[in-house]
Amino acid sequence: MNYVNGLAPIVTVYGPGNLHHLTYGSTVGGNGGVGMVSTTNEGTTNFLLGFSFNYVDYAFYWDGKGPAFWRISGNSTLREPVGSSWANATGIPLGNEVILGLNVVAQAAAAGNVGGVVPVFFSAEEFD
Template sequence: MDYCDGLAPIVTTFGPGNLHHLAYSGGISGMQAVTGFLSTSTEGASYFLLGYSYYYAGFAFYWDGAGEAFFRLGNSTAPQAVGNSWTNATGVPENGEIILGLNVASTAASAANRGDATEGNFLVYRIPDNFNDLD
């Protein structure tokens, strides 16, 4: 499966933890890689939508939480495991094919850390359990 326009990964996590995201290999000369995370304190399931920026060609993510995590691409019915570190990340390098177990530790170490911020080119969104709670 390819990570492409209209097919964003949806990550399902169980228990509290952090979903980390890395955007790298910028198409614009001199563009620094960026990393960040979103946290959840939910004991049950949490859902995240991973976006992407046209400024970057490579992406990776991993879950450091208490429970399991998996992702589906678009409307796929086949869940796939999410990595648990930057040395064992779920990645989408420049060619667009999803790779499990990608080692992006050196890229993540030199990336600008955005913490839990979602602005700019760090694109992870928590999907609320109840859309009526968005007020």
């Protein structure tokens, strides 16, 4: 389960581009936040997706030069493609065992823009 017992989603991207991230489904009120982090790395970059206790739903997509895949940290061997827009984003409900393909255009439009202030950490190295 994501964000439980130290497990979190990792997005591996190839080449430069932008990882867009949306938090929504507030537990304290509000419409969530949408932001973006970029990499200029021509090689492989791994983004570790963090979370906020104020939200229960997360979505993300990649608009980069090369492909992107997600996996859950730890011993997971499953790797799946990442969505390429808010209309076909990759969704992660907090504590869910399944990562979903979602249309979150309405949620992204309602969310406040937080720019680069998103719960995402990245590295050119493998995390596990």
